[in-house]
Amino acid sequence: AYADGTISVYDSAGISHDDTTPYPPCSYIPISPRATSKLHKSTVSALHIIHIPQPALVSASADFRIHITPISPILAPTRTLTGHTRAITSLIPLSDASVVSGGREGTLRLWDVNVGQTSVWATKGLSAPSSLAISSNDRNTVWTSLNDGCAQSFDTRTRDHVHTLDASMTGSRNLSALACDAERLVLGGQDGIVAEVDLRAMAVQVQYKRGGAS
8 A cells, every 4th residue: 555545456476485484585576466556545544355255455544535445456446435534544344344443533433344334433532543453352342542642442332432541551642553462452652652551450561662763
């Protein structure tokens, strides 16, 4: 995916690698894309593959739109999901039929890829989401990091907000990334601070600062 909205699809079978060594190949072998198209009007911010039932791309962009595009020699969206009023910053599939997206206007939106938007949540203080993650033991719980240093979780079944971790707990003024499993939530900020939160106790277990980089 490219900053001008172009998306290219490559066949991974055309990329060879010597499995006997952990190092990448030394030579550069150009590979032509299987398909390429300018699907969005602006920067692509997220891109995933889903199966509905055939493989398809689900892409989000700063142009406020989400496209569902079957993977074929000619890339052309078969459905466009609209609702965000500012740039989409993040997107994550819950299943092959549903995705969650976050926009700079301070909302998270749950989409049925076949019919469109089903739910919308406002984040704390309408802060912009920066990234999304799904709990490994409960794919109905979605966590988002926010640009004010907070993190929040939402239950996609009840449509309720579940937890909020404020900036005093995360230690960051502007979160940029997060990841989680069944027991831990790891948060990273643009100020280089990384925090590991125990989700059972909702308490920070480890916090440190990287070498000045986000």
